[in-house]
Amino acid sequence: MKEKLTGLLQSIWKPLVAVFFAVICSWLLLTAFGYPANEAFVSLWDATFGNLRVFGNTLNKACPLLFTGIAVAIGNRGSVFNIGAEGQFIMGCTAATWVGITFTYMPGILLMILMVLAGALAGAAWAFIPGLLKTKFSISEIITTIMFNYIALQLVGYLVRNPMRDLSQAEPQSYTIAEQGFMPYLIAKTKLHPGFLFGCIAAVVIFILLFKTYFGYEVRAVGYNSTAAKYGGINVSRTMISTMLISGALAGMGGAFEVAGSAHYLYEKISNGYGYTAIAVAILANNNPIGVILSSLLFGFLASGSTAMQRNIGVSSSFADIVQGIIIIFVAVAAVSRVKKKRTAPARPGKKPVLKEAKQ
Amino acid sequence: MNVVEMHGICKYFGNFCANKNIEFTLKQGEVHALLGENGAGKSTLMNILYGLYAHDEGHILINGEEVHMSSPSVAIQHGIGMVHQHFMLIPQLTVTQNIFLGMDKETGIVHHIKELDKKVQELNDRFGFNVNPQSLIWQIPVGVQQKVEILKVLMRQAKILILDEPTAVLTPNEVEELFTSIRMLADSGYSIILITHKMSEVMTYADRVTVMRLGEVIGSVNVKDTTEEELAHMMVGRDVHLERQIEPKEAGRPLLEIDHLRVKNDKGLPAVDGISFAVHAGEIVGIAGVDGNGQLELGEAIVGGRKIEDGDIRLDGESVTKANIRRHLDLGLAHIPDDRLTKGLVLQFPIKQNLIMGTQRKAPFAHGLMADNHAITKHGAEMVEAFDIRPHDPEYLAGGLSGGNQQKVILAREVSRDPKVMLAIQPTRGLDIGAIEFVRSKLVEERAKDKAVLLISTDLDEILSLSDRILVMHGGRVMGEVSPDVDVSILGLMMAGKSQEDLKAEQHAAAGGGVQG
Amino acid sequence: MDLSSFLAATIRMAIPLLIAALGLVVSERAGLINIGVEGTMLTGAFAAFAVAYYTNNYWLGMLAGMLAGCFMTLIFAVASIRFRAPQVVIGCAINMLGSGFTAVLFRKMFFDAQTGGTQVTPFPPIQIPGLSSIPFIGEVFFQHNIIVYIGFILVPAIWFLMNRTSIGTRIIAVGEHPKAADSLGINVFTTRYAATLFSGLLMGMAGAYLAIAQSNTFQVDMTGGKGYIAMAVVVLGKWKPGGVLLGALIFGGSNALQMTLQNAGLNIPNNLILMVPYIVTVLAVLAACKKKAVDASAKGVAYEKA
Amino acid sequence: GGTSTTPEGSTPPAEGGSEASDVKIGILIPGSPTDGGFSQQGAEAGKKLEENYGYEVATVEAGTADVIKSEAETMAAEGYKIVFGHGGQCSAPFAEICEDYPDTWFVTFGGTEIRDNLFPVCMCAEEGTYVLGVAAGMMTQTDNIAFTLGGDYPAYTKTTMGFALGAKSVNPDLKIQEAVLSSPDSNECYETTMNQIKSGADFILSNSNEGQAGAMKAVGESENVYTFGCLGNFFDMAPGKVLGNIIGDYNVGYDEATKAIMEGTAEAEIMYLTIANGCVSVEWNSDIPLPEDVQAAVDQAYEDIKSGKIDVPNEYEQDAAKEQLASYN
């Protein structure tokens, strides 16, 4: 137990130090651009922890990142680099919306469940083709998933202008989903929907799947060394496609929660680049689903903070991109310095070796 | 005169000392063998001399002058050339491009390909090599690649040649050729360091030998003043027994049957070309042959990792021609792959998790979907003890183990599955004598337990000392079956492509020549 | 629209992809996966625009764009070569930095500009004397701005660099087998740095083309995914300059096709037509996947000296 | 001669003793405040409010419904008096939250939702483009005109639709090429416009924010092709090629809405900004004199729109507009 705790601490302090340095860098940059940096950070803080309402907001902003972040993380564990979480998220939104505006006679709970399932299914379906192309034709999923993101975007554009269009609205958007399908707000006076909570559950489930089941063992084996996995009797293609499907399903579920919990209808820009930010979220968490909870919170914090900085000080909201970029570079560099140490220190005679699988 | 003197060399990898206070000298015009077990530090020492590794203590004199070997370019300037244990060629470049790689002073920035090709051809002619300068490396056989390595060194006008295990992948004839060239070079003033595990090569071709063990020099002796036994003893610090260990034994029913098998290689060319044989319970069948004659593809086809074009494979009577690897394992096939790092182990996994690869879905390691970490750890601890895998810690990462211990992990895993058929491909490649002894004894044990063992190896000694029967492969076909007491020269001829019938016919012709003529 | 102007448009749209992809060919064959093309191009575009705006000289703008691209790849190089951080991750970060920095700076420096955006004088089209008046061929090939011609010249130039010079063989060597290169006295780190920085020059040039050659202004996030497409083009082109040219033309062509389809007034919803370039790319990659590629095998792996 | 409206120098309306500097106003723009078009106009209008009345104006980029909702809510909760949504995309999100914050007024530019404290302001730029369309329809030599839109949104489509209707009204048989850009990107707009010009179009309208620069460049590089400026002064961007600009003064919209709210006269109904109330105007390029008959026709159209004789379909009437356009074929 104690060993586990120190292990946990060890895996957390480096990202923390990295984030700390990133904050200092951002502070310097803000000052260099001529903004009052201290005030900026105060408003960043207030925008997240100022009161219950803004905190709920932050959790809501973290929610899509949590789902897409886990999606990317499990993909990375199984060496399928899913840059397509964006498209899968969008397809999840689409399917959930379709369910929400079609089965309007259903009781709320059932409708919500159906929406989430439909979102997961659609996300998985959108991940399936790149997965298939990767395993059957060894076409890089990096390329295909990016293309599929653009295709999904245009598909939604088509749907909200034609078959799903709400004619009472001037803007191209779908009909609003049946009201009983709106997810309830958890805390009064906030718009906190249950998405983040379910995201945390998903994170734990995926953690267990990855590290406590034989399936996770196979996913990681394929991710680390697919040839050895193949000779160990693991069906590499099937494992990769399963990983891709789970990844897509998670991203799609994120989309469903976004529709049922927050947006309530479909429109073109429903994803704020969540699938792309998710890559950073997953990396920051070292592809550990539990860690994704924390890193998605950090990015949710940055997202709500960046508009606050713009509102109060006039700092362009793009400044958040800079901060994210800096954090990622610092964290990545810090993480490697840790891995390197583990690799090159062979057993000292008489001392207990410290080589353990990197789980965090 | 000493062209190289290394004094008090120490090299640490982290806390691990790979070279300890090494004293080493090389005389002008000698062939100096460096002998030692795996991990004794031979390659490390030579990499230091060549400037690839920085040493922590000691100094190096070249032709009597102290040199700071900060990088290979310094070594090259001082006339040192090295042929590495693992090939250092770029597959996508041509022979000429590889040879002139990094020689900007000679080639200029822009390559005049015709001129460069001509220079390679001249060198070819001078040393009696026959390498086509325009071939791409990936298209030529390993034997030729080895020559490209040597040409590379010669083109840099090295006078001091380091050859790190140059014969590991060559046929007996190619070895012969290589050493002829080496002798010629030595006689014309080149000084050569030869790293090898093969005692016979040392005894036949070297002038002097330095023996290393555990990072230290045990001693340097003139070859004519010593014996194989003495050297072996210096190397491992004890006596070793690699001689034939198996007693004649009645074979049982056929457990592995191969029927007119045809398989293609990665380039889409026929690699296994209609092979049939069977391996019975309680016997070891050895497949001898030079690397690249279809043995690897045969092995991959038997485990189910390669598409079978035609023919049939049966495991204990059941056809597995179309089955996947999983099915093979379930039917009782065990597999020691030729490359433990890529095919055998997940280096980022701890030992215990590597030990359940293939049985991860079965009890006691899994209940339903959930993995049983307790059972996995317990199994790991048992295996680590039973197979003396060091360190004795099932949580240790496989990537941190030495080669021999990595091989033991694979062996432990495969044996503990209680298979019917054991397919071992190059099971001792790159291992030291101690580890070799261990692995071989395990194979013999399996035979004793009435398993069918198929041993594919390019190491003739290994085949000869372990097999009940030997099949010789060449160009994807079986040249014939011989018993282990066969004359090695006949084996060599078969490995070079003479079929048994041809040999018999020739013998016959030779015997009956008078009648014919 | 007639074929010649269709082809001319194809070429204009292919050029930024081509130039960026040629840069990628060099750095990927040196063993680096840089998915930060988007951010690098964007930085190049902004720097080119800003310098061209203040100096009123598009050549200085181009130079600034290339240097800015170089600077972004320097960050990438230091993090991934020196510190051995995972390259894909650093690439992601570069994209965010590029997008963030250019947006913040653009807003800070040019907010009060007049409505309708801030313009610079772009590279003018050059009519190549004689050639430009050849019917058809003239319009397709010889009435472009100079960067287009430079893009075309770069194709054989990079081919020559990679196949006929010691620099090229060094680059291929460090990408394929860094240890072998090291053993021949080639400095793996220097070579990789050089390849990366060179690719940054080209990516910056591609970005600058967008801002001050094809167009005459900068926009926030104006690359709009062209960096990612350039990566796809490299795969399509099998890491060869000639192939990359073909890949860029395929994508440029499918974009031109998309525009032609829309203007033709067919009764197809726009969104479906806008999918065309992406679907074509997937299909093209699928069609090309059978051929053997020459991609570096030590790709994405940081080199470490013992 | 040019006719353009600028906001009159107004004084801050007094309201219940509160100091002007205490009044906080939020503006949510969908894109970059430097897009040289729609979003920039929102941001600049905010600056004007600040300068003219001394209110504290915060401009925030909010692209997605989720961000719009949370940002508007935060502003309302922090006591902002007015939250402007610059674009119809704010309509539905505002509708969801406005009932919780009755003390704040929510105003969207475009959009349909109306509540007690939420109303849209509709900038009828289509009235201006209709007039431009009349000029294009009469002057085209090739009987082929073209337009591009920065996206398939009503704010874009209604203007191009007005342009098409204007042109058809004087030249029912002309060919109109239209293309929607995948994003308001100047390079894409340049290529698309080039494509249109090469296919014979000689009068071009582009309503695509940043993208318009590309259209201007394409026109500038072509001979005998003319264009119009959309929502801004574009005469300098393609000298001698821009016949006229339509000016839609969002400042007036912001100003009117703010005044009405601060004076307590605001009503929850659509506020139209039209030629008639001086918010939309057309400005002709004095360097390129129009032929007399054309000048007469455009002036007539302008007056007819002003007087209500011609009703140009606004963003809520686009289906009708489509039918009307189809009726010409």
Ligand SMILES: Nc1ncnc2c1ncn2[C@@H]1O[C@H](COP(=O)(O)OP(=O)(O)OP(=O)(O)O)[C@@H](O)[C@H]1O
């Ligand atoms: N780069 C390295 N990092 C850490 N340890 C190393 C490294 N290179 C070699 N070693 C260790 O140093 C020891 C000596 O290795 P070396 O390669 O010199 O042995 P060798 O005598 O050449 O063995 P072989 O016969 O297998 O080639 C081994 O234990 C090896 O694991």
Ligand SMILES: Nc1ncnc2c1ncn2[C@@H]1O[C@H](COP(=O)(O)OP(=O)(O)OP(=O)(O)O)[C@@H](O)[C@H]1O
């Ligand atoms: N746009 C171009 N203009 C002129 N020549 C070109 C162009 N593109 C390619 N080439 C020429 O076509 C040939 C093949 O180009 P490619 O990039 O396919 O080279 P490669 O396949 O790497 O060459 P090799 O097969 O010799 O290794 C080269 O001679 C190159 O100079």
Ligand SMILES: [Mg+2]
């Ligand atoms: Mg060695």
Ligand SMILES: [Mg+2]
């Ligand atoms: Mg070729």
